Amino acid sequence: MTRVDVHPEDLLDAAHRGELDDAQRARLAQHTAHCAACAAEVALIDDFDVLDQPGDEALIDRLVEGAIGQAPPVEARPTRKTAAGAGRTILYAVAASLLLGAFGGAAAAMFAMWPARVAEEEPAPEPTVTLPEEEPPPARRARRRVVEAPVEEEIVEEEIVEEAPEPEPEARPARIPSAEELLAAANRARRDHRYPQAVRLYRRLQTAHPRSREAALSHVTLGRLLLDGTHDPRGALREFERYLAQGRHRVLDEEARVGRALALMRLGRREEERRAWRELLAHHPDTLHAERANSRAQ
Amino acid sequence: MTLRLLALGSAPESRHPGPVEVTDPLARLLSEAASGDRVALSRLLRALGPQVLRVARGVLGSSHPEVEDAAQESLVAIAGAIGSFRGECSVKHFACRIAARKCVAVRRRAKARDERRRELASIPPPPPAAPTTPARIRREALRALLETLPEEQAETLVLRVVMGFSLAEVAEATDAPINTVRSRVRLSKEALRRRIEEDPALAETLEVGT
Numbered sequence: 001m002t003r004v005d006v007h008p009e010d011l012l013d014a015a016h017r018g019e020l021d022d023a024q025r026a027r028l029a030q031h032t033a034h035c036a037a038c039a040a041e042v043a044l045i046d047d048f049d050v051l052d053q054p055g056d057e058a059l060i061d062r063l064v065e066g067a068i069g070q071a072p073p074v075e076a077r078p079t080r081k082t083a084a085g086a087g088r089t090i091l092y093a094v095a096a097s098l099l100l101g102a103f104g105g106a107a108a109a110m111f112a113m114w115p116a117r118v119a120e121e122e123p124a125p126e127p128t129v130t131l132p133e134e135e136p137p138p139a140r141r142a143r144r145r146v147v148e149a150p151v152e153e154e155i156v157e158e159e160i161v162e163e164a165p166e167p168e169p170e171a172r173p174a175r176i177p178s179a180e181e182l183l184a185a186a187n188r189a190r191r192d193h194r195y196p197q198a199v200r201l202y203r204r205l206q207t208a209h210p211r212s213r214e215a216a217l218s219h220v221t222l223g224r225l226l227l228d229g230t231h232d233p234r235g236a237l238r239e240f241e242r243y244l245a246q247g248r249h250r251v252l253d254e255e256a257r258v259g260r261a262l263a264l265m266r267l268g269r270r271e272e273e274r275r276a277w278r279e280l281l282a283h284h285p286d287t288l289h290a291e292r293a294n295s296r297a298q
Numbered sequence: 299m300t301l302r303l304l305a306l307g308s309a310p311e312s313r314h315p316g317p318v319e320v321t322d323p324l325a326r327l328l329s330e331a332a333s334g335d336r337v338a339l340s341r342l343l344r345a346l347g348p349q350v351l352r353v354a355r356g357v358l359g360s361s362h363p364e365v366e367d368a369a370q371e372s373l374v375a376i377a378g379a380i381g382s383f384r385g386e387c388s389v390k391h392f393a394c395r396i397a398a399r400k401c402v403a404v405r406r407r408a409k410a411r412d413e414r415r416r417e418l419a420s421i422p423p424p425p426p427a428a429p430t431t432p433a434r435i436r437r438e439a440l441r442a443l444l445e446t447l448p449e450e451q452a453e454t455l456v457l458r459v460v461m462g463f464s465l466a467e468v469a470e471a472t473d474a475p476i477n478t479v480r481s482r483v484r485l486s487k488e489a490l491r492r493r494i495e496e497d498p499a500l501a502e503t504l505e506v507g508t
Contacts, residue, residue: 007487009480013464036494037487039504041459044440047433048356048460060347063370068340070370071377191371228363231415255366262363291361 007031007038016045055286062251069180069214070187179205179212186218195229219243220252223259227266237263254284265296274298324389332380339380343373346393349461350376353394356460357401358408359441368404372397387470391463395471398456402444409445432503439500443486443493451486454479 011028014020020028032039177185186201202222206215223239226232240260243252261276277297280287287293324345330338347369354369362368376393383392416422440459444452450472457463457471465483469476494501 007484009465009483013466016462016464035491036501036504037491040436040440040490040494040500041487043433043504044436044459045462047437048462053360056348056351059366060344060351063351063366063373064340064343064347066370067343067373067377068336070374071339224367228411288360288365 007035007041012038012041015042053288055288059288062255065251066217069183069217070191176208179209179214182208183214183218187221190221190225190229193229195225198225199230216243216246217252219246220256220259223256223263227259227263233263233266237267254280254287257283258287258289261293261296322388325385328380328383328389331377332383339377342380342389343377346376346390347373349390349394350397353397353456353460354401354404356437357398357441357444357456358405359437362405362408364404364408368401369397371404372400375400386473387467391467391471394457394461394463395453398453398461399449402449402452402456405441406445435500435503439493439497440490443490447486447489450474451482451489454482455486455490458483 008028008031011020011024011031014024015028032042182201182205186198186205189195189198189201199222202218202225205212205218206222209215219239219242223236223243225236226239227236237260240256240263243256244260257276257280261273261280264273264276274297277293281290281293281297324342327338327342327345331342350372351369354365354372358365358368372393375396379392379396383389387395440455444455447455453472454468457468458465463471465476465479468474468483469479472479474482494504
């Protein structure tokens with residue numbers, strides 16, 4: 001095979017947009033006739049052209065619903081002593097110095113210190129729920145971070161990020177984490193591959209908030225985790241069946257049915273698996289898993 | 299909100315067109331989402347869903363068991379990154395870049411897990427599936443290549459080949475100089491060429507002269 005190391009990417013771009021004239025088309029054809037990589041690129045762009053499938057809209061709805069549940073809150077810009085804050089402190093100090101003559105040094109010094117202390121204490125920390133199941137994160141970690149500046153330049157600054165929430169004051173009564181918080185913590189553990197911890201958190205969610213929507217959905221997520229993450233098809237099957245037993249026409253029915261069939265496949269329960277695939281095809285004829293379902297249902 | 303987008307030059311040889319001001323309909327949604335509006339975030343992710351799903355299917359294959367996980371992880375990553383969007387490319391390109399990176403990572407993770415599982419169970423790797431169509435052979439070859447390329451090259455290849463981005467669009471989406479993108483494309487195509495040389499079935503689908 002002839003080696004051609006210089007690839008006419010500009011011609012390839014124009015070809016993709018349908019903007020080649022005859023001469024350019026001939027040049028590109030001459031090149032791709034001998035350059036396997038460019039011939040592959042041209043062919044692959046066409047090969048990947050059709051990736052949309054019927055039923056995508058419903059699938060996207062489900063994916064977005066799940067993603068919104070897992071999405072972190074939009075990060076607020078870090079609050080620190082700003083120029084305006086510093087200015088306020090100076091203003092207080094000037095006021096204090098003006099007062100010095102009138103009220104004496106001690107009073108003025110206290111006045112000057114007060115706003116500075118307030119500035120150090122701001123902002124009041126958000127109340128944080130610490131989930132005892134979560135592994136303790138490192139206490140403090142320095143990381144470099146790009147902070148968007150109001151003008152067009154980037155300010156790269158060293159910032160200490162408080163990773164661990166401050167411990168709750170002892171006097172404050174412990175709060176049971178909400179279903180949303182438990183689901184978020186479980187999903188986080190799952191994404192970080194802390195599977196045993198994720199399993200515990202999903203189960204805790206199901207026990208603590210059995211009637212919540214999060215608990216209902218968690219049966220499918222936990223099922224997939226047990227199936228693919230911890231290789232426990234029996235446990236996975238139980239979770240999928242619990243989800244399906246909750247009622248008809250639920251949002252993750254299709255996923256639960258696919259999971260159930262896969263769990264039965266891994267358990268080697270062939271006849272039940274066949275029935276499960278048939279059931280999937282009957283309820284969801286447009287399923288993305290139709291090819292596999294048809295093949296396994298035979 | 300207006301964004302700087304590329305006006306593609308009429309002359310194909312000129313790939314450094316000047317920027318034009320156009321309105322990105324998703325930029326306003328992104329801005330609202332970035333200020334904490336969850337409804338706007340949901341609408342934004344729905345609007346980006348088709349692109350994200352396309353990237354996930356392109357990188358993993360439609361029947362890969364983790365394709366939906368990859369798409370959802372991409373959406374979560376996009377939601378987490380909206381605060382860093384600086385309007386230097388379209389919102390869709392920004393999202394595709396995040397999805398490309400995430401989906402390649404999911405594919406690599408799935409492969410590593412599969413290999414580990416096989417090692418533990420002493421199961422030999424499965425024989426390669428019988429090729430069906432030339433397009434499928436080429437797609438699978440590209441996906442296998444993505445598992446081995448350096449991250450930036452893999453990301454560039456996904457944007458260029460799976461999503462059909464021009465060099466300039468890849469440069470904007472990845473925030474890299476165009477010559478860096480050229481270099482990444484060249485290196486990834488070299489790897490692709492080596493793979494084609496090693497695989498006669500793949501070479502046959504391309505009808506390239508020897």
